[in-house]
Amino acid sequence: MKETRKIEFGFEIFRIVVALAIAYGIALLCIMLISEDPFQAVYMFAVGPFTSVRRFGQLFGKFIPYLLTGAGMCFVYASNRFNLIGEGVYLMSGCLVTYAAVNMGDMGLPHLVFVLLLILVGALTGAVFGSVPAVLREKMGINETVVSIMMNYALLYLATYLVKTKMYDNSITYMASKQIPEDAKLTALISKTQLHGGIFIGLIAVGITALIFYRTALGYDIRICGANPKFAKASGINMTATLILAQVMGAVLAGIGGAVDILGIYDRYMWTALTNMGFDGLIVAVLSKKNPIFVPLGAFLLAYMRTGASILNYTSDIPIEFVDIMQAIIILLIAAEHFMGRYKEKLIFKASRKKNEGVA
Amino acid sequence: MAEVLRMQDIVKIYSNGFMANKDVNLVVNEGEIHALVGENGAGKTTLMKILFGMEDFQGGRVLLDGADANISSPLDAIAKGIGMVHQHFMQVPSLTVAENVTLGIEPGRGMAFDKKEAIAITQEISDKYQLKVNANEKIADLGVGLRQKVEILKALVRKCRILILDEPTAVLTPQETQELFVQLKALKKGGIAIIFISHKLEEVMELCDRVTVLRAGRTVGTDVIENLNPAKISRMMVGRDVILEIEKELAKPTDLVLEIDALQYKNAENVMMVDGVSFGIRRGEIVGIAGVEGNGQNQVAELISGMLQISSGDIRICGKSVRGKNVREIRKMGMAYISEDRMVYGCAANLPIRENIMADRIHSKEYRKFGFLIDTKKINQDIDKLIEDFEVSCDDRTQPVRMLSGGNIQKVIVAREFSSGAHLILANQPTRGIDVGTTEMIRKTLVKKSREEGVAVLLVSSDLNEVLEVSDRLLVMKDGKIVAHFKDASTVSEELLGEYMLGVKTMTPEEMGELV
Numbered sequence: 014m015k016e017t018r019k020i021e022f023g024f025e026i027f028r029i030v031v032a033l034a035i036a037y038g039i040a041l042l043c044i045m046l047i048s049e050d051p052f053q054a055v056y057m058f059a060v061g062p063f064t065s066v067r068r069f070g071q072l073f074g075k076f077i078p079y080l081l082t083g084a085g086m087c088f089v090y091a092s093n094r095f096n097l098i099g100e101g102v103y104l105m106s107g108c109l110v111t112y113a114a115v116n117m118g119d120m121g122l123p124h125l126v127f128v129l130l131l132i133l134v135g136a137l138t139g140a141v142f143g144s145v146p147a148v149l150r151e152k153m154g155i156n157e158t159v160v161s162i163m164m165n166y167a168l169l170y171l172a173t174y175l176v177k178t179k180m181y182d183n184s185i186t187y188m189a190s191k192q193i194p195e196d197a198k199l200t201a202l203i204s205k206t207q208l209h210g211g212i213f214i215g216l217i218a219v220g221i222t223a224l225i226f227y228r229t230a231l232g233y234d235i236r237i238c239g240a241n242p243k244f245a246k247a248s249g250i251n252m253t254a255t256l257i258l259a260q261v262m263g264a265v266l267a268g269i270g271g272a273v274d275i276l277g278i279y280d281r282y283m284w285t286a287l288t289n290m291g292f293d294g295l296i297v298a299v300l301s302k303k304n305p306i307f308v309p310l311g312a313f314l315l316a317y318m319r320t321g322a323s324i325l326n327y328t329s330d331i332p333i334e335f336v337d338i339m340q341a342i343i344i345l346l347i348a349a350e351h352f353m354g355r356y357k358e359k360l361i362f363k364a365s366r367k368k369n370e371g372v373a
Numbered sequence: 374m375a376e377v378l379r380m381q382d383i384v385k386i387y388s389n390g391f392m393a394n395k396d397v398n399l400v401v402n403e404g405e406i407h408a409l410v411g412e413n414g415a416g417k418t419t420l421m422k423i424l425f426g427m428e429d430f431q432g433g434r435v436l437l438d439g440a441d442a443n444i445s446s447p448l449d450a451i452a453k454g455i456g457m458v459h460q461h462f463m464q465v466p467s468l469t470v471a472e473n474v475t476l477g478i479e480p481g482r483g484m485a486f487d488k489k490e491a492i493a494i495t496q497e498i499s500d501k502y503q504l505k506v507n508a509n510e511k512i513a514d515l516g517v518g519l520r521q522k523v524e525i526l527k528a529l530v531r532k533c534r535i536l537i538l539d540e541p542t543a544v545l546t547p548q549e550t551q552e553l554f555v556q557l558k559a560l561k562k563g564g565i566a567i568i569f570i571s572h573k574l575e576e577v578m579e580l581c582d583r584v585t586v587l588r589a590g591r592t593v594g595t596d597v598i599e600n601l602n603p604a605k606i607s608r609m610m611v612g613r614d615v616i617l618e619i620e621k622e623l624a625k626p627t628d629l630v631l632e633i634d635a636l637q638y639k640n641a642e643n644v645m646m647v648d649g650v651s652f653g654i655r656r657g658e659i660v661g662i663a664g665v666e667g668n669g670q671n672q673v674a675e676l677i678s679g680m681l682q683i684s685s686g687d688i689r690i691c692g693k694s695v696r697g698k699n700v701r702e703i704r705k706m707g708m709a710y711i712s713e714d715r716m717v718y719g720c721a722a723n724l725p726i727r728e729n730i731m732a733d734r735i736h737s738k739e740y741r742k743f744g745f746l747i748d749t750k751k752i753n754q755d756i757d758k759l760i761e762d763f764e765v766s767c768d769d770r771t772q773p774v775r776m777l778s779g780g781n782i783q784k785v786i787v788a789r790e791f792s793s794g795a796h797l798i799l800a801n802q803p804t805r806g807i808d809v810g811t812t813e814m815i816r817k818t819l820v821k822k823s824r825e826e827g828v829a830v831l832l833v834s835s836d837l838n839e840v841l842e843v844s845d846r847l848l849v850m851k852d853g854k855i856v857a858h859f860k861d862a863s864t865v866s867e868e869l870l871g872e873y874m875l876g877v878k879t880m881t882p883e884e885m886g887e888l889v
Contacts, residue, residue: 017389017390017776018768018772018773018776224746228746228747228749229745229746229747230735230736230740230747233728233731233732233735233747234735236721236724236728237721237724237728237732240721240722240723240724241717241720241721241722241723241724243717243718244717244718244719244720244721244732245721245732246680246700246718247678247680247700247710247712247718247719248700248704248732248733248789249699249700249701249702249703249704249705249733250701250732251701354388357388358388361386361388361389361390362386362390362431364390365386365390365391365392366384366386366392
């Protein structure tokens with residue numbers, strides 16, 4: 014069977030490459046059709062993120078939170094739950110972290126302590142709100158997808174309410190909180206870019222996630238529960254505790270993601286719509302095949318695409334929404350196990366035939 | 374006689390690379406009963422699934438009346454005159470026989486269902502072939518034998534010319550079996566070709582005209598029944614003369630490990646599946662439970678393991694009750710469980726061999742490092758040792774289980790359950806559908822565990838050879854009750870055991886004696 018395994022592995026990589034190629038092909042075709050200056054547009058889309066330090070930094074501005082929400086969604090996705098609370102938690106965490114930062118600004122805490130304390134606020138926000146759909150699902154069997162999506166909107170409006178009533182800055186004309194004190198912000202690694210110190214937090218989180226997945230009993234439990242819950246029960250795994258923990262961990266990482274993002278690149282809290290960062294975390298988890306080790310790759314790829322799209326948006330006549338189409342195609346092709354499945358089977362059949370020929 | 378079906382050089386490879394059929398040939402004539410025999414895992418069911426359009430195939434041809442038939446789905450197979458009676462009936466219990474039979478081909482105009490016409494159609498075919506089914510009765514009120522006839526009726530009403538019966542007698546009493554045979558012979562006279570899958574060779578000798586034998590996915594041969602006898606067929610099936618014999622010393626049972634007391638279990642439909650079962654198993658002995666499948670044996674095993682909740686009565690392991698405990702707590706009390714359905718309860722197909730073996734012991738202190746990490750080095754050493762000891766043929770410990778053959782998957786499962794340090798092993802159909810070599814290894818290991826380590830073993834199996842060869846004591850279950858107890862399994866013949874299994878004979882409590 015060694016052959017089968019080689020074929021499957023090689024095929025997996027091949028499939029992702031083909032998915033990307035098809036998506037980019039369709040994107041290029043769209044650009045050709047709708048743009049006045051297609052060559053410039055294509056150039057901006059594909060190479061744009063690497064054309065200046067500022068743009069490259071912009072890519073990292075997305076990459077950093079994707080590391081966290083992506084690692085978080087690995088927990089959720091690997092346990093085979095579709096709990097999307099990460100989206101609401103991300104935003105709520107941003108809101109509460111800002112509130113804490115504004116109110117603790119004159120306490121004179123050392124920079125590092127202040128920042129870590131704020132990140133802890135984000136993590137706690139994740140734990141508190143993330144446990145709601147997880148507990149409802151595992152203790153009472155209520156569908157986690159429905160609860161989490163409903164809660165996302167509840168959290169969005171709760172955050173908006175908090176900004177209006179507790180955090181509003183009278184000196185400005187748009188809806189935003191008071192300014193986050195400089196002391197609370199994550200230091201930019203390259204000044205005037207969005208590449209900030211949060212990258213270390215993101216990479217550490219990915220490392221810890223991988224460690225939990227493959228080097229702790231909990232990681233084994235989570236993967237077994239996700240792969241076959243009936244087997245998990247029969248081999249005596251505590252499923253309720255494992256699955257609640259997995260979903261809460263996912264929300265904690267999303268909460269840290271929200272905190273890092275707001276402290277890294279914002280001056281004030283000003284999210285009045287869902288940020289999509291939580292949902293994007295799921296995309297990262299899908300791209301990395303729920304393996305935390307591949308999260309940086311998945312996060313980079315998605316960040317690159319998103320940045321390319323936004324550069325395209327302000328340098329040409331292509332709307333930003335069109336990158337969503339590309340993304341949808343890529344996700345669809347990668348998530349669809351049977352995409353090119355016939356081709357894979359043919360390879361396996363051929364190998365099996367060859368092997369069986371000798372054994373008449 | 375005209376040839377109706379020819380399956381020629383059929384090759385079927387599953388997507389894990391396993392070749393289930395290798396150049397298999399099967400030719401069936403009009404008006405014959407053709408037996409398809411072979412051991413578990415020989416590829417009979419796969420071949421029939423191909424014929425019925427449930428599986429695609431990678432090589433060969435299927436010809437109906439000499440012409441290529443591209444059977445794309447079961448619906449297409451039915452349209453082309455192929456009918457299949459599955460082991461598990463496909464029926465709606467709350468509807469009547471006529472409603473079930475005409476489901477999908479309802480007579481009537483537009484949206485209106487013509488009930489009278491449905492009854493008439495059903496009754497006509499039933500009378501024509503003397504199936505003796507009342508079209509007006511509800512399926513839920515019928516016994517197994519009659520429900521099987523409804524399945525046959527369904528195929529006949531759809532005008533089938535080739536009828537596939539997948540081990541139809543496994544669920545029947547001897548009387549019902551005889552009745553079925555009379556009716557199948559009537560169908561044969563009506564020109565219908567019947568493919569009869571079985572491994573009961575007496576039945577094949579009695580009923581069939583020709584026999585095709587499969588072994589390890591290949592056709593061994595086809596011959597008319599006159600040229601064959603059970604011994605000959607059996608040799609073709611297994612490729613050797615003797616059935617497996619296990620040598621074992623006499624058991625020296627000591628302390629009670631498992632005690633079961635007036636155990637009852639009602640399923641979700643409120644049917645009493647286990648009804649007042651009491652017995653015990655001591656250290657160092659193997660107790661077998663035989664029975665026709667579905668008579669409560671599986672539930673007894675699942676109740677002990679904690680997969681099902683006891684309705685009343687009690688189960689004690691080493692004196693401690695398992696009531697209200699979950700699988701984890703019961704495993705901690707020293708229970709190991711090889712479950713009946715290995716792909717559903719026995720493994721996680723997409724995970725590596727290592728994860729599958731570690732599933733029940735990953736929290737154990739011996740694999741702990743620095744308090745919260747696991748000791749990967751020790752895990753890898755132990756897994757490699759188990760892979761070697763149990764001769765699992767694989768690339769390495771990280772290979773996903775789904776890529777292994779059935780026998781090797783079962784080896785991974787028994788490697789886990791036999792190495793957990795349990796003093797009670799529940800082996801529920803431990804060798805079903807796997808190759809002879811693995812079967813022998815598993816049976817020998819069960820005996821070794823009981824003799825050398827003093828483990829108490831409960832063996833639930835519908836393989837008579839297995840329960841007779843491996844067990845020290847033997848119980849027979851029928852309708853959720855224990856109907857026979859043999860203190861020495863080696864003195865029992867298959868025929869006698871069969872009579873108790875089918876309810877022809879029942880022991881009185883006095884005859885059974887103490888069940889511990």
